[in-house]
Amino acid sequence: MSEVRKHLNRREFFSALTVGWAAFAAASAGLLSLAFRFSYPNVNFEPEMDFVAGLPEDYEEGVDERWKNGFGVWMVKQEGKLVAFSNICTHLGCIPNWQPTDLKFKCPCHGSGFYMNGINFEGPAPRPLERYKISLNTEGKIVVDKTKVYRYEKGQWDHPDSFLEV
Amino acid sequence: MKQFVNIVADPIYSFPITCVLYYYMLKYYKFFGSKKFAWTVTLIAIPVFLIMMADPNFYLIITWPDNIPITILIVAVSFFTWYSIHKAAINDTRQEEGEVPVEATPENREKVWCWPNLVYTEMFAIIAGTVFLIVWAIVFKAPLEEPANPTWAPNPAKAPWYFLGLQEMLVYFDPWMAGVVLPGVIVVGLIAIPYIDTNPKGNGYFCFNDRKFAISSFLFGWLVLWLYLIIVGTFLRGPNWTFYGPFEYWDFHKVVAEYNVNLSEFLWIKFLGTAMPSNILVREALGIVLSLGYMFGLPPLLAKTSFFKELISKIGMIRYYITIVLFLLMFSLPIKMVLRWAFSLKYIVALPEWELNL
Numbered sequence: 395m396s397e398v399r400k401h402l403n404r405r406e407f408f409s410a411l412t413v414g415w416a417a418f419a420a421a422s423a424g425l426l427s428l429a430f431r432f433s434y435p436n437v438n439f440e441p442e443m444d445f446v447a448g449l450p451e452d453y454e455e456g457v458d459e460r461w462k463n464g465f466g467v468w469m470v471k472q473e474g475k476l477v478a479f480s481n482i483c484t485h486l487g488c489i490p491n492w493q494p495t496d497l498k499f500k501c502p503c504h505g506s507g508f509y510m511n512g513i514n515f516e517g518p519a520p521r522p523l524e525r526y527k528i529s530l531n532t533e534g535k536i537v538v539d540k541t542k543v544y545r546y547e548k549g550q551w552d553h554p555d556s557f558l559e560v
Numbered sequence: 561m562k563q564f565v566n567i568v569a570d571p572i573y574s575f576p577i578t579c580v581l582y583y584y585m586l587k588y589y590k591f592f593g594s595k596k597f598a599w600t601v602t603l604i605a606i607p608v609f610l611i612m613m614a615d616p617n618f619y620l621i622i623t624w625p626d627n628i629p630i631t632i633l634i635v636a637v638s639f640f641t642w643y644s645i646h647k648a649a650i651n652d653t654r655q656e657e658g659e660v661p662v663e664a665t666p667e668n669r670e671k672v673w674c675w676p677n678l679v680y681t682e683m684f685a686i687i688a689g690t691v692f693l694i695v696w697a698i699v700f701k702a703p704l705e706e707p708a709n710p711t712w713a714p715n716p717a718k719a720p721w722y723f724l725g726l727q728e729m730l731v732y733f734d735p736w737m738a739g740v741v742l743p744g745v746i747v748v749g750l751i752a753i754p755y756i757d758t759n760p761k762g763n764g765y766f767c768f769n770d771r772k773f774a775i776s777s778f779l780f781g782w783l784v785l786w787l788y789l790i791i792v793g794t795f796l797r798g799p800n801w802t803f804y805g806p807f808e809y810w811d812f813h814k815v816v817a818e819y820n821v822n823l824s825e826f827l828w829i830k831f832l833g834t835a836m837p838s839n840i841l842v843r844e845a846l847g848i849v850l851s852l853g854y855m856f857g858l859p860p861l862l863a864k865t866s867f868f869k870e871l872i873s874k875i876g877m878i879r880y881y882i883t884i885v886l887f888l889l890m891f892s893l894p895i896k897m898v899l900r901w902a903f904s905l906k907y908i909v910a911l912p913e914w915e916l917n918l
Contacts, residue, residue, distance in 0.1 A: 466710065
């Protein structure tokens with residue numbers, strides 16, 4: 395009876411198999427979670443989503459590009475209203491250029507064109523440029539908040555936060 | 561003369577011209593596939609190309625490192641298209657005279673071993689391809705541009721050359737259509753070809769007469785839609801994605817009068833002279849009906865024509881419906897292009913509220 399068995403019986407085999415698979419699954423899950431974590435950056439350099447854009451008097455009639463490179467925002471003053479337009483094309487997300495000679499925003503990717511008031515009129519862009527929330531702080535300076543957008547086709551351009559009376 | 565070429569190269573003219581040339585290429589494919597035709601065209605094309613190179617604007621666009629592959633592509637595709645049609649013309653003539661195709665003659669039915677005959681050829685092709693790429697990388701330097709800036713885009717912003725056909729498509733469609741649905745349909749459709757094309761003819765030999773429908777519809781999608789759009793996107797699109805002729809200077813201030821209108825605006829404002837209805841589904845009703853009719857109404861109607869009746873008797877109803885849906889989706893591109901050029905039509909169905917535009 396003291397004979398040492400060289401082989402596992404059926405029950406022992408399945409126990410060993412279960413332990414082995416559990417260990418393998420745990421190791422894989424650990425590795426995968428590390429890989430998943432690796433795909434996110436350690437430091438995020440995204441620009442801030444709201445900024446102070448000076449006094450309403452700083453802006454002249456027409457398109458102002460001073461915040462375009464820093465924050466991706468065009469300030470447009472027209473017909474007594476000051477609005478903050480997103481500089482992202484509503485077709486596929488390229489960055490249009492303001493063309494002062496033709497008085498239009500023109501996208502270099504697929505040729506979409508927008509009037510100064512943001513309305514799309516040529517090329518494939520299906521809807522007007524988006525407005526950002528614009529308001530005055532207690533010091534009377536303009537605050538543009540990019541987390542809130544107002545879309546023309548949804549009738550949101552009448553919203554009091556989508557423009558400033560100047 | 562250069563002025564004339566600049567005007568004719570505009571897709572409004574060059575697309576119909578390409579379609580007509582394509583039609584005549586297949587109609588007179590035996591003439592197109594003759595050696596005499598190939599030599600004549602080559603001997604005319606070389607001096608014409610050299611004369612065109614003398615133009616500074618043309619020289620600039622042709623020698624731009626990104627664009628050189630397209631020139632190679634044009635030459636290679638022209639040759640291989642001619643070569644297959646050349647072989648097909650020979651076989652079709654033989655079959656009309658009651659002979660077997662060249663590939664079926666006893667001397668061509670001799671079999672050789674894959675190793676070493678094929679593997680050696682592949683080995684050589686791999687080495688030659690690697691050498692070519694290394695030399696290419698040394699000769700044409702990859703440009704080092706300024707750091708990426710999310711608030712600025714180069715003008716024109718061009719996709720890699722193999723995606724320029726897609727970028728051209730995006731000019732006429734909403735991104736989810738031209739960027740997701742149509743490319744997906746192209747891939748799925750190409751995978752589906754062996755399952756929907758059950759014609760046993762043409763198996764192992766070049767031919768045209770035996771598979772007219774299959775060859776002409778495939779070549780239309782490949783040559784007239786895909787390659788033509790790549791060529792337009794590469795050579796004829798300049799700043800602001802405006803059209804520029806091959807000899808035209810890229811003037812950043814070129815103004816093109818364009819004002820695109822949706823079908824619903826045509827219907828309600830221009831035709832009926834009323835305001836747009838506030839209910840968006842009523843507003844787009846005509847476009848929705850037309851689109852649904854095109855995708856679901858046309859296939860049963862086409863099934864009644866004598867041409868497709870014959871096709872159905874060969875491949876069956878299910879294969880017919882898959883084929884015809886792929887066919888209609890392919891033709892939605894030229895239809896949309898022609899409507900844009902002829903009527904400045906932007907979208908047939910325009911529902912920006914739902915991000916749905918056709």
